[in-house]
Amino acid sequence: MPNKASGVRVLVGTRKGAFVLTSDGKRERWDISGPHFAGWEIYHVKGSPADPNRLYASQSSGWHGQLIQRSDDGGKTWEPVDNKFVYDGVPGTHQWYDGTLRPWEFKRVWHLEPSLTDPDTVYAGVEDAAMFRSGDGGKSWQELAGLRGHGSGPRWQPGAGGMCLHTILLDPSDPARIFIAISAAGAFRTDDGGKTWRPINNGLHSLYIPDPTAEVGHCVHRIAMHRSRPSVLFMQKHWDVMRSDDAGDSWHEVSGNLPTDFGFVIDVHAHEPETIYVVPIKSDGEHFPPDGKLRVYRSRTGGNEWEELSKGLPERDCYVNVLRDAMAVDSLDKCGVYFGTTGGQVYASADAGDCWTPIVRDLPAVLSVEVQTLS
Amino acid sequence: MIRVVLPQHLRTLARVNGEVMLDVDGQATPRSVIDALERSYPMLRGTIRDHVTREHRPFLRFFACAEDLSHELPDTPLPDAVLSGAEPFIILAAIAGG
Numbered sequence: 001m002p003n004k005a006s007g008v009r010v011l012v013g014t015r016k017g018a019f020v021l022t023s024d025g026k027r028e029r030w031d032i033s034g035p036h037f038a039g040w041e042i043y044h045v046k047g048s049p050a051d052p053n054r055l056y057a058s059q060s061s062g063w064h065g066q067l068i069q070r071s072d073d074g075g076k077t078w079e080p081v082d083n084k085f086v087y088d089g090v091p092g093t094h095q096w097y098d099g100t101l102r103p104w105e106f107k108r109v110w111h112l113e114p115s116l117t118d119p120d121t122v123y124a125g126v127e128d129a130a131m132f133r134s135g136d137g138g139k140s141w142q143e144l145a146g147l148r149g150h151g152s153g154p155r156w157q158p159g160a161g162g163m164c165l166h167t168i169l170l171d172p173s174d175p176a177r178i179f180i181a182i183s184a185a186g187a188f189r190t191d192d193g194g195k196t197w198r199p200i201n202n203g204l205h206s207l208y209i210p211d212p213t214a215e216v217g218h219c220v221h222r223i224a225m226h227r228s229r230p231s232v233l234f235m236q237k238h239w240d241v242m243r244s245d246d247a248g249d250s251w252h253e254v255s256g257n258l259p260t261d262f263g264f265v266i267d268v269h270a271h272e273p274e275t276i277y278v279v280p281i282k283s284d285g286e287h288f289p290p291d292g293k294l295r296v297y298r299s300r301t302g303g304n305e306w307e308e309l310s311k312g313l314p315e316r317d318c319y320v321n322v323l324r325d326a327m328a329v330d331s332l333d334k335c336g337v338y339f340g341t342t343g344g345q346v347y348a349s350a351d352a353g354d355c356w357t358p359i360v361r362d363l364p365a366v367l368s369v370e371v372q373t374l375s
Numbered sequence: 376m377i378r379v380v381l382p383q384h385l386r387t388l389a390r391v392n393g394e395v396m397l398d399v400d401g402q403a404t405p406r407s408v409i410d411a412l413e414r415s416y417p418m419l420r421g422t423i424r425d426h427v428t429r430e431h432r433p434f435l436r437f438f439a440c441a442e443d444l445s446h447e448l449p450d451t452p453l454p455d456a457v458l459s460g461a462e463p464f465i466i467l468a469a470i471a472g473g
Contacts, residue, residue, distance in 0.1 A: 039384060063434045063468045064384060064422040080388065080418045084426045106427075 007374040008330050009074065010338055011055065012346055013042035016364035018057055020075040027336055027350040030359045036078065037069065044111050044325055044368045047074075051119035052372050056138060058109040058124070066108050068124075068138050081138030085109070085126055088145035094128065095157035104128045104148065111325060113168035117175075125165035129156060129182040133194065144194035147180070152199060152216040159183035159219050159238075166324055167223050171230040179233065179248060184219035187235070189248050200248030204237060221264045222324045226273035234276050234303070236266040236324075241278055243303050254303020259290050265327035269352060270335040274302040277329075277337060277353060279322040288319040296339070298353050312356035313347065320345070325368035332373055340366025377408055377453075378463035382435075385423070385466070389416040394463055403458050405437050406449035423466060438465040 006025035012018065017035025036042075040059045048054040055071040057078070066085065069078040091104035107127040115121035120137040123144075130148045132141040156163060164183055171177035176193040179200070186201040199215050209217040219238035226232065235242040235251065239262050242251040255261035260280045269275035276299050282290045289295060293316065296309040320343035330336035337353050340346045344363035347356045379395040386392065397411045409431075413420045424431050429449075431437070437444040440454045440462050456462040 061384065063382070063432060064388075065425070065432060066421065067388070067418075083421045086427055 006332055008332065008336060009047070009052075009372040009374055010328075010346065010348075010359070011045035011047065011075070011368075011370040011372070012340055012363065012366060013045050013057070013325075013368035014340075014344070014364035014366050015041055018042040018045050018059075018075075019360070019363060021346065021359050025332055027330075027332075027348060032360055033075070035364075036075070037067075040067075041108075042367065043108060044370070045075075046112050046114060046370045047372045048114040048119040048122075049116050050114070052374055054114070054119040054137075056112045056114060056122050058112055060108040066106070068109065068112075070138050082134070082140050085124070085132055085141055086143075087130060087148070088143040092148070093154055094163060095155060097158060101154070104130070106130075107162060110164045110166045111168055113170060116170050116172055123168050123170075123178075125168050125180065127162045127164035128158075129163045129165040129185060131165055131168070131180060131194065144190075146190070146195050147188060147197045150188070150197050150199070152185070155216055156182065156185040157217065167220070169223060169225050169230075169233075172227045173230050177230070177247070179223060179225070181220040181223050181235075183221065184238075185216045186218040187220050187223060187248055200244075201251070202249065203244075203251030204242065205240070205253075206238065208238070222266050224266045224268050224276070226268040229273045232273065232302075234266050234268060236263050236278055238262065238284060241266065241303060254299070256299070256304035256306055258297055258306050263322075264324040265322050265339060267327045267329055267337070269337075270329050270331040271333070272300070272335075275300045275352070276303065277327065278306075279327070279339060281321060287321040292317050292319060294318040294320065294341070296337070296349075296353055296356070309349075309353045309356070311354065312349075318343075323367055325370075326366050328369050328371040330371045330373045336371065338369050338371055340369045342366065376460055377403055377411075377457060378460055379408060379412060380463045380465040380467075382466060382468035384468070385419055388418055388422065391416075402450075403453045404450045405431075405444060405447065405453070405464075408453070408464055434469045436467045436469055438467055439463070 010021040017038045019034035023030045043058045045057040053074045057069040059067040093101035096102040111125040113123045124132040131144045167181035169179040181187045188197045204218045222236045231247040233244040241255045243254045244251045263281045294313045297306040320341035327339040335352045337349045342365040346359045376396045
């Protein structure tokens with residue numbers, strides 16, 4: 001029987017705490033632990049690929065600001081580490097919603113991305129948009145200021161959720177190459193470990209900015225890659241699903257027959273680099289699924305040709321959203337796919353999306369979902 | 376000893392029950408009390424005052440002896456009743472949010 005000796009740990013961040021969902025390789029029965037950090041917003045929890053017991057969590061609140069929590073036992077116990085995120089040098093200014101200039105001001109950590117090889121190295125994507133790095137397990141943080149110092153920085157502006165750096169992709173084939181995305185500045189890439197960055201938005205077309213093909217200003221919602229083919233990127237933009245075959249140097253649209261190409265999440269099958277998943281959302285003004293039907297769409301052709309996946313998902317009266325960090329895959333065979341909703345459900349498919357079941361139905365609004373495949 | 380009452384989330388974070396008792400160096404003021412608090416409970420750094428501006432977070436209030444001290448200068452001496460331990464220095468999370 002496949003996967004009998006393996007297990008899965010799903011790390012869920014919500015508006016009111018973190019939850020850890022565990023199962024064996026069959027992914028039929030689940031244990032739920034939590035809430036951890038009850039009452040706090042948990043934007044993201046992620047485990048180290050180099051040590052699955054090492055987890056990092058971003059914990060924040062409007063009352064008490066930002067905390068970073070670290071676990072060394074797979075989420076059973078946690079210790080707060082350093083929470084001091086100070087911009088390098090004079091912070092400078094960026095665009096505010098009304099076109100005025102506003103100083104950079106740290107608000108929260110949206111995304112934590114542990115190194116692929118070192119459990120003590122972890123990157124943090126923050127609002128107002130910047131990237132920080134810790135090389136000591138979160139005990140201290142230093143900004144990779146070359147990103148914010150890119151000449152376009154004063155032209156960056158917040159999206160509706162704030163000016164957040166929400167996506168960090170580490171290239172498994174090249175430790176010096178990192179991709180990031182910012183709402184609403186766009187995607188950027190470094191090829192020198194974060195010293196210098198350049199925008200990679202050529203081919204994006206956004207009608208909500210004065211120049212639809214501008215170098216920056218695009219509201220990129222999420223980027224995904226398959227680790228075997230890191231120069232191929234998939235993007236869910238505010239509107240449009242996009243693909244790049246040259247590490248972001250150029251993009252082309254692959255929305256194809258999707259019922260709407262607005263959405264937040266996008267992810268790639270663990271074993272099939274051309275199989276990708278999105279959750280279409282009706283529009284930027286109506287953040288819920290079209291027709292009240294929650295559906296995942298899967299393309300087995302790297303985009304353009306999409307099939308509806310609805311078995312086990314609500315067929316009517318469903319008006320939840322699926323936020324940008326709230327989809328993940330495991331690497332079992334068959335590939336498991338998971339996503340969480342603002343209604344508090346976490347859905348899982350143990351057969352690459354063919355059938356879905358809710359692991360839990362009534363959590364606080366889900367902000368993020370990550371998966372660890374355990375051996 | 377200065378008695379300090381923390382909001383629930385900070386008691387959980389600091390792993391304390393009830394009030395915190397602090398020795399404060401020199402004049403007891405909101406600033407020196409929070410300095411002493413952060414020395415004893417380093418995990419609270421940044422949760423009461425912003426790391427950069429050192430201003431107290433906007434949704435927190437400082438109360439003592441039925442007075443709101445939140446808008447006093449941070450080096451204003453605390454009331455005698457707080458110095459004697461008769462009354463606590465209260466750090467309160469404002470009623471806001473959901």
